Amino acid sequence: MVEQEPESDDGVQLDLISAERMENKTSMEKIRMILDSVHDGDIVVLEKGLTPDEESKLIEVTMTEINPDGFTGIEIESFPRSETKESGLLGRIMGKDEDPAKLTVIGPANQIQSLHKDETLISALLKRK
């Protein structure tokens, strides 16, 4: 997804993706973009996360792409949705449910040694390639 590939293949690439870059993409375009990066061994950080429906599809598509020769799936962590926003049926009718999770980190499961989160910090420990 990035225009310029790094010259060395023994590092770990971190893609910080702005909300602006994602806003006009369809759900499947977002998922494809994320999984293409993760397949390449990159860590993806989304400024604005996915909707619950997109998260559900991300799990589903991830499962279809797991294979014993390499890709074992994803690790994902995100900060929780804001409690102060309106939610529930009324919120959705009023169009106020488009408040996806905050910052989200996604990476290849076989390359992330651990991914921990507390309320204000997500910490990823990566294996060297």
Add this chain to the structure above:
Amino acid sequence: MGLFADLRDSISAVTAKLFAGESEDPKRIGIYGPPNAGKTTLANRIARDWTGDAVGPESHIPHETRRARRKENVEIERDGHTVSIDIVDTPGVTTKVDYEEFLDHDMEKDEAVRRSREATEGVAEAMHWLREDVDGVIYVLDSTTDPFTQVNTMLIGIIESRDLPVLILANKTDLEDSNVQRIRNAFPQHETIELSALEGENMDEVYDRIAEKFG
């Protein structure tokens, strides 16, 4: 006050009967949760208690359930009335499956690869059921493990976004490390009921809540 309450109850009863014909089909209740939470043990407990049959084999090996299994027309009797549901036992949801984990359970590589492939298909199928085919969710958690995981948070978020009624069950209370309060703290917006599906502890309350929630 009493008169109005009686009148209201009568109207509710008549309305329920009038619309009973439209809601004859049993609701499909999906049993969801992470791997090894005890979903199949619960599904079997419910099915055996009310139909005499089991749903599927139970195992301590993760991903023993690799296909969603439905038990139809499970009729649960509570307080003189019957609630009819289809229970759907689903594979444990995860974001990763590594066949090498199965090798630790004395499996040959071919068997481990086959099992992991079936597991991934099962999880994908479970997600599809959640989006398309269930009317309510029983979310089962192992009360001896940390409930603050991303998979739990995402799944509860998905369930809430679809406005599906959900009961959270804190399973394995027969184990010493069980901590039900930790689950209540993790999902305070939902009712959490403790149980041991294996030992059949607190099943009366579980059936009461199932009848209330999904009846």
